[in-house]
Amino acid sequence: MKRILVLGGGSAGVMFSNRMRREFGQDELEIVVIEKSEKHIYQPAFTLVVFDLDDPKNLVRPTKDLFFDGIKLVIDEVTKIHPEENKVTTTKNGDYSYDYLVIATGGRLVYGEPEGMKEGLEKGTNLFTFYNMDGAVKLRDALKNFDGGTIASTVCEMPIKCPAAPMKFIMMAEDMSRRMGIRDKCKFVFTTPMPAVFSRQPYASKLESIFKARGIETVPNFTPSEVDHDKGIIKDFGGKEVKFDLMSITPPHEGMSLIENSEGVGDAANWVTCDKHRMVSKKFENIYGIGDATDFPTSKTASGIRKQAKVLVSIFKAILKGEAPTATYDGEIICPMLTRYNRVMFAHFNYEEAISPAIESYANWVLKVHMLRPLYFNLMLNGLV
Numbered sequence: 001m002k003r004i005l006v007l008g009g010g011s012a013g014v015m016f017s018n019r020m021r022r023e024f025g026q027d028e029l030e031i032v033v034i035e036k037s038e039k040h041i042y043q044p045a046f047t048l049v050v051f052d053l054d055d056p057k058n059l060v061r062p063t064k065d066l067f068f069d070g071i072k073l074v075i076d077e078v079t080k081i082h083p084e085e086n087k088v089t090t091t092k093n094g095d096y097s098y099d100y101l102v103i104a105t106g107g108r109l110v111y112g113e114p115e116g117m118k119e120g121l122e123k124g125t126n127l128f129t130f131y132n133m134d135g136a137v138k139l140r141d142a143l144k145n146f147d148g149g150t151i152a153s154t155v156c157e158m159p160i161k162c163p164a165a166p167m168k169f170i171m172m173a174e175d176m177s178r179r180m181g182i183r184d185k186c187k188f189v190f191t192t193p194m195p196a197v198f199s200r201q202p203y204a205s206k207l208e209s210i211f212k213a214r215g216i217e218t219v220p221n222f223t224p225s226e227v228d229h230d231k232g233i234i235k236d237f238g239g240k241e242v243k244f245d246l247m248s249i250t251p252p253h254e255g256m257s258l259i260e261n262s263e264g265v266g267d268a269a270n271w272v273t274c275d276k277h278r279m280v281s282k283k284f285e286n287i288y289g290i291g292d293a294t295d296f297p298t299s300k301t302a303s304g305i306r307k308q309a310k311v312l313v314s315i316f317k318a319i320l321k322g323e324a325p326t327a328t329y330d331g332e333i334i335c336p337m338l339t340r341y342n343r344v345m346f347a348h349f350n351y352e353e354a355i356s357p358a359i360e361s362y363a364n365w366v367l368k369v370h371m372l373r374p375l376y377f378n379l380m381l382n383g384l385v
Ligand SMILES: Cc1cc2nc3c(=O)[nH]c(=O)nc-3n(C[C@H](O)[C@H](O)[C@H](O)COP(=O)(O)OP(=O)(O)OC[C@H]3O[C@@H](n4cnc5c(N)ncnc54)[C@H](O)[C@@H]3O)c2cc1C
Pocket: 007, 008, 009, 010, 011, 012, 013, 034, 035, 036, 037, 042, 043, 044, 045, 046, 047, 076, 077, 078, 079, 104, 105, 106, 107, 130, 131, 132, 161, 162, 165, 256, 258, 290, 291, 292, 293, 300, 301, 302, 303, 304, 305, 334, 335, 336
């Protein structure tokens, strides 16, 4: 019997494996998942936690409860892939061989640069990141006590998970200041290494007009070199400075270290190099990538993974029948952007074009704030939507 080995049991590993198990019986295909963490966290709600719109305890589930029967879950860390020998090495359980390998190990935050970021985050007085649960909770508590000054949101580098999240933060913080009655005592600044707030139309124009109308200053082409949390100043490589009283920073992201240890699998930032449509490794024909771990030139989102999982299952259905796969991923993602309380705009696009108009609505808010988490745990992870 053939074995598919899946590395990583986050959103991508679970959505793909459960869909595969529904298509193939246990007597047809062995599915083994190696995941290092016993806890699965629903990251898209970190932005909601910051504004007290979700409770951190709702976001966490035991990893083992997410997989269908008949999927073998191994809690262990993979340290290296040996593509020429069709096997991987783990920390505790030795080597695992495979016929096909699916890499779903996601990305990680890198705290080495800008200088001073790590110390500022550790001190936790005016510098925060909501890109992890602990940071989201600390930022929530700091915002509750904020009584005026400059709030900044800084993106260090691209690519990052959900590139809209730092914008959601600054728009929601601005709206929160109105609701707290302190808007006239506050200033809002968004810095980005990109030339504009957002890269895709029509959402970019809409966001620019929202920022302008609500007095959120944008500092484009700003790649931070150092943060001085004591003085409340962030500088970029070109010498520009932004002052802040409270800052949310999005640290640089990279692929996982096992990719670095596995020759030929990833690029310089350890993203798995794959054909952006066929999802197969650019170098190894029995290795596939899915989710944040890949170098797909689209936003790193769970919504994109939902689509990728469907495509990858179709690809394997063909391969396991001995046919040439025809299914392809078109880069589709849907990103719910919270623009203010009770309003969300969906940015919905693929590699080529926008799929939905740039409209803020209450219905979108209800979907994002009240429905997406239950949909994720009950339907998306089970491969039902
Ligand atoms: C603040 C924030 C807001 C977001 N908002 C949205 C949103 O609104 N909509 C949306 O669709 N998406 C959003 N996302 C993005 C979404 O959460 C991610 O795209 C998605 O969770 C990525 O899933 P993944 O499985 O690819 O990676 P991960 O969820 O990171 O899973 C990777 C798994 O691999 C495991 N792993 C890594 N290395 C190893 C190893 N060596 N051995 C064994 N296991 C390993 C990890 O433990 C992890 O469980 C947001 C993310 C953040 C941080």
